[in-house]
Amino acid sequence: MSTPVLQEDYRVTLDAFQGPLDLLLYLIRRLEVDVTAIPVAEVTDQYLAFLNEVDDIDVELAGEFLVMAATLIELKSRTLMPPETADTDAADGDAPRPAVIDPGQELVQQLLAYQRFRLAAEALDERRNAFFQRYPVRPARGGRDDAAAFESEPVELELDDVHVMDLADAYERIMSSIDFDRLGDHVVEVDDTPIALHQADLLDRLERSGIGRLTLQTVFAGHSRVQRVGLFLATLELARLRRIDVQQPTIDAEIEIVLVSGEEPISPTPGG
Structure with a gap:
């Protein structure tokens, strides 16, 4: 051969x-x-x-x-x-051999x-x-020095006990537990509005409010679910850049977004 x-x-x-x-x-x-x-x-x-x-x-x-x-x-x-025959030993009067794993x-x-x-x-x-x-993860523009220092620090992940087979096993269990026939068709709504445009809109609404303060519920009112996701991401980004403060006086109170004065306005860019 x-x-x-x-x-x-x-x-x-x-x-x-x-x-x-x-x-x-x-x-x-x-x-x-x-x-x-x-x-x-x-x-x-x-x-x-x-x-x-x-x-x-x-x-x-x-x-x-x-x-x-x-x-x-x-x-x-x-x-x-x-190939060996199973009757060989029996013909000789001996007890048959136990089954052997192939x-x-x-x-x-x-x-x-x-x-x-x-x-x-x-x-x-x-x-x-x-x-x-x-x-995609993109670097923030106009961030603070302490934020830049935090982002530059390497993050160490403890993955010694994690194996690719563990992830594959978890994936297989999840997929087998989902009844796709029962779920049926699902239409995914796509919003291509740049986050920078949501940021500029949010800052503009805060300035036009007269008090520089809006509740998160007011910000979300009248918007679809995917638009709310974009506004929420814009809120997180503005808070990270310290353009706004997010406050909640008590655990049961509404979340409020407060404008931080003395900052340059954000200009939306085509690829933002």
């Missing part, structure tokens, strides 16, 4: 794969076969050829890859041997589970990228 040669322009590194299952899925995709119908001999030859192409092997990193190589070699050797089927189940989680992780990554493309 001829072994397909790896692509010459492909740089062979173990770092490119998250584990031996990831490498196996890559080889199976290249063969264009189903996971449940793995050509064991061909996949084993390509897997071993891949490991032979690795120049420097980190023993700690390559340990799992070598264990998988041993498993594949065992599976390949079984495919080359004649490592081939166990490997297929591991690949199917890994493939399912890998697809879920990729779906999460696509949603993350789409979210950041839709809501």
Whole structure:
């Protein structure tokens, strides 16, 4: 049996794969076969050829890859041997051997589970990228020195206990708990009004109020839900820039927006 040669322009590194299952899925995709119908001999030859192409092997990193190589070699050797009959021992008068777990089927189940989680992780990554493309983070203009210093400080996130499989598992549980047939069609309303325009409108309304003070309920009155979202974001941005103060005297009182005097007006820009 001829072994397909790896692509010459492909740089062979173990770092490119998250584990031996990831490498196996890559080889199976290249063969264009189903996971449940793995050509064991061909996949084993390509897997071993891949490991032979690795120049420097980190023993700690390559340990799992070598264990998988041993498993594949065992599976390949079984495919080359004649199948054992269950009646052999019975014919000799011995008790039948206990059922042994087929490592081939166990490997297929591991690949199917890994493939399912890998697809879920990729779906999460696509949603993350789409979210950041839709809501870009842009630097504020005219911010205070202390605000700039705060934004420049790096934020350290403790993610040692978080694994991509945890996120994929959570995503799968959430998706399985939603009845999409019951939800039906949903129309998403889009508001392309720049936040800077909402800011200028809010400042103008505060100035025309005569007292430089409006309740948040008054600001939202007469606007749609998506427009309220834009006004709310404009309120947060103006408060961050200290153009307004947000006050609530008591826990049950209405939230009030108070204009801070002595600031330059905001001019809406086309791309704001």
